[in-house]
Amino acid sequence: MVPDVRGASLTALAEGVAAGKWKSRDLVETYLDRIGRLDPKLGCFLLVDHEGARRAADAVDRKIAAGEAVGPLGGVPIGLKDIYVTRGIETTAGSKILKGFIPPYESTASGRLAAAGAISLGKINMDEFAMGSSNENSAFHPVHNPWDLERVPGGSSGGSAAAVAASLCAGTLGTDTGGSIRQPASLCGVVGVKPTYGRVSRYGVIAFASSLDHPGPFGRTVEDAAALLEVIAGHDPMDSTSIPQPVGRYRQASKAGLAGMRVGVPREYFGAGMAPEVEAAVRAALDEIGRAGANLVPVSLPHTEYAIATYYLICTAEASSNLARYDGVRYGHRTAEAGTLEELYAKTRGEGFGAEPKRRIVLGTYVLRAGYYEAYYGKALRVRRLIADDFEAAFEKCDVLVTPTSPTPAFKLGERAADPLQMYLADIYTVAPPLAGVPALSQCCGFTGAGLPIGLQTIGPPLGEEAVFRIAGAYEARTEWHKRLPKDPA
């Protein structure tokens, strides 16, 4: 028997494989068929690994037949943002400068998924080096939002969010530096989780801004995202910033209910610029969370207005440093003709990077330059402290914060592409949690009149993932939004 995978939950599919109700190979063929038919219109995948997925699925099926254990995600098809390096499988980070790069090693997170039995269907489209909020900065092709093909899926993990929304795989991994998991989750109506900084190893995740990069999962349901996070989280000796504390019981928390929890509502997250339909949906969700038994507490995060400027100062400084490694010598693109080493570097980088990485390299180099360093980068590090202190003070009054994820629903392809500053300003509700390193989740809390999803963000204190999953799971259990599916593109 083959289940209908459209809208299927990853945890339900895994249980069916483990119980022998269906074969992993049949799930893989069903998703590969959907990708073959639908992805030409959506653009989620950069590489589909048909044969690798079939081999891995057959191996799971053989183990099941032999009565062996297959792991908590045994036989379930997933997809990886193309920022996770995969041994022997081309990895580009959405950039022409890495076209053709075949990594000789595997990222910790993707390796843990495979060890838990998950089957990777391939590599997923993204904004180049995770820089963007619309997926239009992919060097290869844009991604279309499954709810409206003329609109963006968000970014930078736009392909990962759209692939889950369109049921092209049962779950995906993305990365979040300033909102790159939560904002596309919001725009595509799925669940996306940015865990605490260091909760998931960054080993083998191509670096954008190292002090802000957070690997994390996308799922159709809160429990699906929790199941993926339980597998990929945990200490890794290969990442010295990874956290040694034991991993929480996120799936259990997603079903634990929220009675008695204190939910902070930060007034700065309900300001000008928010679409009226977004505000109405988020306020209705807060009412629902209150009716479920939480106490709503007004709080303030007074430095919120400085978060975007602080974020762009720090992330561009770190990006300009991280992207120095692309030099045409060891891997990736190399210019055809260069007389000197200097020329080799400059021409290779000028040819290989797209417009957004170039913009951020130049801005980052500018703010780190001698004489400017303290006024820009040094200042930003101090303001970052104030932003983190805001969260610490708020969490003395509440267990979690609930806010909108994005001030608007999905916008049209091309609508904001010409104005980078306007694109940056749309990150207003997502940039502060990564600066503070605190966990945050986005889930669907309604639809606009035009049928576009609206996202609700729950933010917890450091290592407060279980509190976040309690709120998100309880809200999901009381609402039907997560059950609504986009039509398959014709």
Next chain:
Amino acid sequence: MPRINPEEVREIAALARLRLDEAEVERLTHELDGILGYIETVKGLDTANVSPMTHAVPFDCPTRPDQVRQSLTIDEALQNAPRRRENVFEVPRIVPGTGGA
């Protein structure tokens, strides 16, 4: 008064080893002027008594025993090199008159 001019953009791009054509310099000058104007909002904030925050989560720099472990083989390390010569990455001549490629 613009915050940044094309000459500065060219200087910064040279520091970043990034070749830009004139159209890119012109566009970046305009875009960075707008972005820097916005970013300057942080300058008005008093941070005299605030210590810089370099990591979201405080941690001690961990150490590990200094043991010989398996790492990439030479072939693995060189497999993606655009140009390889025997067991090394090949680059253009660095110092004039010393031979090399």
